[in-house]
Amino acid sequence: MNNNFQKTLKQKTSFEGIGLHTGKVAKVSLNPAPENSGIVFKRTDIKKNNIIKANYENISSTNLCTVLKNENNSSISTVEHLVAAFYITGIDNVLVEVDNAEIPIMDGSSKDFIKIINNAGIEEQSKKRKYVKVLKEIEINEGNKHINLSSDSKSLRVDYELDYENKLISNQRNKINFLSDNLKDIYTSRTFCLYKDIEKIKKAGLAKGGSLDNAIVVDEDKIINENGLRNEKEFVNHKILDLAGDLFLAGYRIVGNVKTKHGGHELNKKCLDLLFSDKNNYEISEMSQPKIRKENFVITSEKIAATA
Ligand SMILES: [Zn+2]
Structure with a gap:
C-alpha cells in the first residue's frame, strides 16, 4: 500500500450491531468521500445539524469510550475502534452514516471493521496525504x-x-x-x-x-x-x-x-x-513514506457478512 496518497473506500458498505453503552442496535453505512474531507460522521436519525467531524476538538467525553459532539450537541459515541480501523487500513476520507447515537461494538475489537473495509476495497485518490x-x-x-x-x-x-x-x-x-x-x-x-x-x-x-x-x-x-x-x-x-x-x-x-x-x-x-x-x-x-505490506492489515482467511 502506497502511503503518499489519500485513500477512500472503493464502494459503499453497510453493517449493523449493538452499542456497548446504549445497548441499541445501529445501522452504519461507510461511504466513499472526496479528497481532503477526512472522517465525517452523519447521524441519519437527526434531521438538522447532524454532521460530526472526527476531530479532537469535538471530543466531549472520554468516560469509558470516546464521544464526539458538534456545536449543536449532536453526538456519536464509541468511535475509537472504527477510527482505529480507518487508521490501520489507510483510509483518510470516509462518510460514516449512522442511525443511532453509538457505533456498534461488534466483538469489542476492530477485527470486523477491518474485514468490512477490506471487503469494500480501498481506493487511492490523486491528492497527497498530509x-x-x-x-x-x-x-x-x-x-x-x-x-x-x-x-x-x-x-x-x-x-x-x-x-x-x-x-x-x-x-x-x-x-x-x-x-x-x-x-x-x-x-x-x-x-x-x-x-x-x-x-x-x-x-x-x-x-x-x-x-x-x-x-x-x-x-x-x-x-x-x-x-x-x-x-x-x-x-x-x-x-x-x-x-x-x-x-x-x-x-x-x-x-x-x-x-x-x-x-x-x-x-x-x-x-x-x-x-x-x-x-x-x-x-x-x-512526506515521502515507505510502502506498508498488505498482510499487516488485511484479513484474507475469513469472510464477514457485509452488504456492498
Ligand atoms: Zn477500546
Missing part, C-alpha cells in the same frame, strides 16, 4: 499516569505499559511500530473490564450492551470468557488500538514516538490538546 510531524517533545504526568510524545522520522511508534493491581492483567508492556509491524494482534484485541466493576459501570448507565461477546471480563485471577485471550498481551494491545483511534482524531496521521503508562482516552485527548496548543510543537505537511 501528516502531523511532532517537532517538540511534550509530556503529561498526572499521578501515576504518563504520556510522552516526541519526534520520529517516519512512523508512529508506541511504547505502552499497563500496571494493574489485578494479578491477571498485572504489568503488560508492548512496543509497536505502526509502519512496519504486523498489526493483527492489535486490531483483534478486545476491550476488557473487571467483573467487580460491572455493577458500578451499569449503575452509571453505561455498558447496557456489554456481554462476553464483546468484552473480556476478568474476575480476580481468571478470564470468564470461555475461550480465554486471543493473544498473550491482549489487554495492552487493546489500549494501543484505542490510542491509534484517539490519535487519528488529530485529523491526520501522527508521525511520532509515544511512550505512555496507565493511559486511556482522557490522557490521549489531553496529549492532542497539548500538541496543538503551540504551533512550535508540530508541522502538518506531505
Whole structure:
C-alpha cells in the first residue's frame, strides 16, 4: 500500500450491531468521500445539524469510550475502534452514516471493521496525504499516569505499559511500530473490564450492551470468557488500538514516538490538546513514506457478512 496518497473506500458498505453503552442496535453505512474531507460522521436519525467531524476538538467525553459532539450537541459515541480501523487500513476520507447515537461494538475489537473495509476495497485518490510531524517533545504526568510524545522520522511508534493491581492483567508492556509491524494482534484485541466493576459501570448507565461477546471480563485471577485471550498481551494491545483511534482524531496521521503508562482516552485527548496548543510543537505537511505490506492489515482467511 502506497502511503503518499489519500485513500477512500472503493464502494459503499453497510453493517449493523449493538452499542456497548446504549445497548441499541445501529445501522452504519461507510461511504466513499472526496479528497481532503477526512472522517465525517452523519447521524441519519437527526434531521438538522447532524454532521460530526472526527476531530479532537469535538471530543466531549472520554468516560469509558470516546464521544464526539458538534456545536449543536449532536453526538456519536464509541468511535475509537472504527477510527482505529480507518487508521490501520489507510483510509483518510470516509462518510460514516449512522442511525443511532453509538457505533456498534461488534466483538469489542476492530477485527470486523477491518474485514468490512477490506471487503469494500480501498481506493487511492490523486491528492497527497498530509501528516502531523511532532517537532517538540511534550509530556503529561498526572499521578501515576504518563504520556510522552516526541519526534520520529517516519512512523508512529508506541511504547505502552499497563500496571494493574489485578494479578491477571498485572504489568503488560508492548512496543509497536505502526509502519512496519504486523498489526493483527492489535486490531483483534478486545476491550476488557473487571467483573467487580460491572455493577458500578451499569449503575452509571453505561455498558447496557456489554456481554462476553464483546468484552473480556476478568474476575480476580481468571478470564470468564470461555475461550480465554486471543493473544498473550491482549489487554495492552487493546489500549494501543484505542490510542491509534484517539490519535487519528488529530485529523491526520501522527508521525511520532509515544511512550505512555496507565493511559486511556482522557490522557490521549489531553496529549492532542497539548500538541496543538503551540504551533512550535508540530508541522502538518506531505512526506515521502515507505510502502506498508498488505498482510499487516488485511484479513484474507475469513469472510464477514457485509452488504456492498
Ligand atoms: Zn477500546
